[in-house]
Amino acid sequence: MSTTENPTSHESADNAPESFQDPGLPYHRPRRADVDPKADKKAERQVAALFGLSILGTIIAIVSYMTLKMDGQIESIRFTNMAIGFGIFLAMIGIGLGAIHWAKTLMRDHEMVEERHELRSSDEAREGAIQNLKDGAEDSGIGGVKRRPLLVGSLVTAMLAAPLALLWPQIGNMGANWNTGEFAHTMWRKGMRLTRDPEGTPIKASDVTIGSAFHVIPEGLNDLEHGKLEEKAKAVVLLLRLDPRDLNLQPGREDWSFDGIIAFSKICTHVGCPVALYEQQTHHLLCPCHQSTFDVANGAKVVFGPAKRPLPQLPIAVDDEGYIVAQSDFHEPIGPSYWSRLKHTSDGLSSDETDGSSH
Amino acid sequence: MNALARHRYHRAAPVVLVLLLLAIIAGVAAAVSTASSADAATTATADDVTQGQKLFAANCASCHGLDAQGTTGVAPSLVGVGAAAVDFQVGTGRMPMQASGPQAIAKRPQFTQDQINQLAAYVASLGAGPAIPTAEQVDPALGDPAKGMELFRTNCAMCHGSIGGGGALTQGKYAPNLWETTPTHIFEAMLTGPQSMPVFNNANIDPEGKRDIIAYLKAQDQGSPGGLRLGSIGPVAEGMWGWLVALGLIIASTVWIGARSS
Numbered sequence: 001m002s003t004t005e006n007p008t009s010h011e012s013a014d015n016a017p018e019s020f021q022d023p024g025l026p027y028h029r030p031r032r033a034d035v036d037p038k039a040d041k042k043a044e045r046q047v048a049a050l051f052g053l054s055i056l057g058t059i060i061a062i063v064s065y066m067t068l069k070m071d072g073q074i075e076s077i078r079f080t081n082m083a084i085g086f087g088i089f090l091a092m093i094g095i096g097l098g099a100i101h102w103a104k105t106l107m108r109d110h111e112m113v114e115e116r117h118e119l120r121s122s123d124e125a126r127e128g129a130i131q132n133l134k135d136g137a138e139d140s141g142i143g144g145v146k147r148r149p150l151l152v153g154s155l156v157t158a159m160l161a162a163p164l165a166l167l168w169p170q171i172g173n174m175g176a177n178w179n180t181g182e183f184a185h186t187m188w189r190k191g192m193r194l195t196r197d198p199e200g201t202p203i204k205a206s207d208v209t210i211g212s213a214f215h216v217i218p219e220g221l222n223d224l225e226h227g228k229l230e231e232k233a234k235a236v237v238l239l240l241r242l243d244p245r246d247l248n249l250q251p252g253r254e255d256w257s258f259d260g261i262i263a264f265s266k267i268c269t270h271v272g273c274p275v276a277l278y279e280q281q282t283h284h285l286l287c288p289c290h291q292s293t294f295d296v297a298n299g300a301k302v303v304f305g306p307a308k309r310p311l312p313q314l315p316i317a318v319d320d321e322g323y324i325v326a327q328s329d330f331h332e333p334i335g336p337s338y339w340s341r342l343k344h345t346s347d348g349l350s351s352d353e354t355d356g357s358s359h
Numbered sequence: 360m361n362a363l364a365r366h367r368y369h370r371a372a373p374v375v376l377v378l379l380l381l382a383i384i385a386g387v388a389a390a391v392s393t394a395s396s397a398d399a400a401t402t403a404t405a406d407d408v409t410q411g412q413k414l415f416a417a418n419c420a421s422c423h424g425l426d427a428q429g430t431t432g433v434a435p436s437l438v439g440v441g442a443a444a445v446d447f448q449v450g451t452g453r454m455p456m457q458a459s460g461p462q463a464i465a466k467r468p469q470f471t472q473d474q475i476n477q478l479a480a481y482v483a484s485l486g487a488g489p490a491i492p493t494a495e496q497v498d499p500a501l502g503d504p505a506k507g508m509e510l511f512r513t514n515c516a517m518c519h520g521s522i523g524g525g526g527a528l529t530q531g532k533y534a535p536n537l538w539e540t541t542p543t544h545i546f547e548a549m550l551t552g553p554q555s556m557p558v559f560n561n562a563n564i565d566p567e568g569k570r571d572i573i574a575y576l577k578a579q580d581q582g583s584p585g586g587l588r589l590g591s592i593g594p595v596a597e598g599m600w601g602w603l604v605a606l607g608l609i610i611a612s613t614v615w616i617g618a619r620s621s
Contacts, residue, residue: 031620077584104620196563197513207562211552214563215513240557276517279528279555286529288517293529304529 025111033105043105050098057090180340184333186218186235188314193219194239194263194324202323203239208261211280214239216263218326234334236266237314238276239324240296242283250299256315261324263314264300267335268292270307285311308337370621373611380607384600385587404480411481414474418455427485440551441488442479447547449475451540453554461531462554489550489560496566497542502574510564511572518556523576524591528555536590538580542573 032039064083070076121129134144141148193202197215200222208214216237224231244260256262264285268275273289283297292305300311312334315327333341369375416425422434429436437444448454452466470478479491495501512521520526523537532555537545546569552558564572582588589596 033620074581074584078582078586081584082586100616104616109620198509204562207560209558209560209562211558212560212563213514213557274517277528277534278557279532280552280557281555282529284529288526291529 025113028110031105031109034109040106043101047098047102047106050094050101052094054091054094054098057087057092057094059087061087061091063087180338183234183335183338183341185329186334187221187231188218188235188326188329190326190328191319192326193319194237194316194326195219195221197236198222204322205258205261205318205324206322208239208241208324210241210243210260212239212241213278213280215266215276234267236274237263238266238278238285239263239316240278240280242297246283246297248298250313253299253313253315255317256313256327258316258318258324261316262296263316263324264294264296264311265314265330265334267311268307269302269309269311269336270305272335275311370618373614377604377607377611380603384604407477407480408484410474411477411479411484414470414478415481418469419478422456427482437482437485439486439488440482442483442491443489443547444551444553445479445482446475446491447544447551447553449478451544462533465535489547492543492546492550492566494543496570497546497573498570499542499574499577502567502570502572504571504575504578506568507571507573507575510568511575514559514564515572520591520593522579522591524588526592537576540576542577545573545576546570 033043034040061084064080064087068076068080068083070080138144138146142152194214194216195202195218197217200217200219202219203214203216216239217232218235221228221232221235239261240263241259241261247257247260247262249257266274266276268287268289270287270290270292273287275285275287275292275294277286277288278284278296279286283295284303285294285296285300287293287305287307290306292307293303294300294307294311295303300313302308302310312330312332314330316324317327319325415423415427419427419437422430423437424430424434427437448463449470450468450472452468453463455469456463457466468475476491482488483490511519511523515523518526518528518534519537520534525534525536527533534556540548548556549559549564549569549572550561559569561569583591589600
């Protein structure tokens with residue numbers, strides 16, 4: 001690094017030393033244990049005591065494990081965990097503290113200096129190394145006079161192919177199902193009753209008093225033998241009743257609710273957490289993951305947070321027996337955005353929607 | 360200068376600081392006290408209603424109005440809220456409200472249980488509403504905690520936390536911790552939906568289900584098998600513990616390892 005290119009450093013060089021003086025090593029101050037045999041003995045005893053603490057900890061851990069019995073009460077589990085954990089803690093920390101205390105107080109602490117040798121190897125050593133490589137290539141048949149292209153070719157092929165043995169199953173198991181069309185539909189169908197989570201009992205419209213919040217699964221979900229959790233994760237709904245005067249019906253959705261009873265997907269449109277913190281006075285629905293807040297009284301539009309779209313609304317009606325039923329599936333894919341979501345939204349509706357709107 | 364740097368701190372300072380920090384955190388975490396239980400109401404008499412009306416006029420009417428019809432923008436109408444709502448709001452000290460804020464805060468009840476019953480009788484006489492549950496309806500010993508856990512996870516855990524430790528809502532509102540709430544008050548809160556809480560009427564969660572939820576919450580009294588619960592409000596408290604205590608210990612050890620022995 002040359003300073004001549006920099007005029008400012010030239011100027012300052014006039015009244016400053018050319019470079020810092022090497023201050024050398026600091027004065028070596030002997031420790032108490034170095035000069036006082038009593039302190040030396042004391043430090044030795046301290047180290048031994050720390051190792052002794054570790055031995056004691058091991059004994060505590062083993063004895064606790066042998067003697068303390070867990071009787072199924074939470075208190076006894078907690079006490080046993082505490083006793084064994086404390087013993088293991090002492091066993092580990094005693095060795096660590098003892099070793100460091102030993103090194104700090106009793107082992108030699110003179111600063112030692114090793115001069116750095118030149119980085120570049122001598123010309124003979126460099127030439128020798130290159131000659132070794134050339135000899136190796138010649139010997140093995142990779143290059144030189146007696147080339148063995150068959151061996152080179154088969155070795156390269158084998159090395160390139162070998163990672164596939166590991167990667168192929170990994171990639172094969174990753175996302176076996178690329179049919180995003182499945183995201184677009186849930187198990188809700190026209191006339192399917194809304195039922196309580198987790199019992200699966202149907203809900204009468206008269207049960208849903210103003211201010212109520214019902215956590216809803218589709219009728220028949222509990223009877224599914226396969227994919228129950230997958231279907232539940234897509235189909236869960238929050239059923240609320242607001243004072244009809246507070247509820248602003250959205251254009252085109254005037255008949256999607258029933259006398260203030262309204263149903264929204266519980267899956268957040270941000271990254272798919274269950275949105276279920278409902279504040280019944282403000283009609284705000286809060287997502288616990290990233291605080292997206294939806295205004296239930298205004299079509300669940302986003303009033304705060306990272307979500308970009310309102311929660312999908314489930315059109316509901318009341319059947320002849322007074323139970324709440326779905327008019328159709330959701331009219332758009334539920335949950336967060338994905339690459340072909342708009343395609344499923346624009347064609348709109350699930351297969352039985354055309355019948356649903358005439359309900 | 361060197362001598363000053365060497366002697367500015369006592370050798371034991373890092374250890375003392377870490378112990379102090381541990382003591383402060385443990386002290387904050389260990390704020391637990393016992394709950395008192397309120398007895399369920401007995402049957403109301405006409406005399407109770409008259410007495411209740413007097414209490415209402417003296418303590419509640421300034422906001423809720425002399426006829427309990429409420430005042431727009433200040434206080435809701437109490438017609439039809441039922442005795443359960445009064446017993447909950449007044450019995451937990453939330454009403455009369457001390458100061459306006461994001462939500463009414465629970466404090467020491469201002470009335471005796473008899474007075475609360477009289478107030479409840481008066482408000483119940485204004486319009487039909489949920490009644491105060493009987494002692495049997497809220498007895499945790501009769502409930503099934505496992506069933507209660509299932510119901511709690513579905514309906515309550517999103518706000519009150521997985522074991523009832525409470526949690527934050529929006530704009531200063533919060534769902535309170537439920538461990539010290541009496542069984543009667545838990546039942547009444549579900550029935551009436553106070554403040555931000557939605558209503559969980561008996562058609563949504565039947566009275567047996569409510570009792571199961573109470574049994575689940577009371578089963579939390581035994582504490583956690585893993586040691587300190589740190590308020591059970593989730594990863595934030597546990598993360599703070601990790602950062603402050605564990606990192607403090609690591610820094611203290613590093614300072615000690617690097618320090619020269621005297």
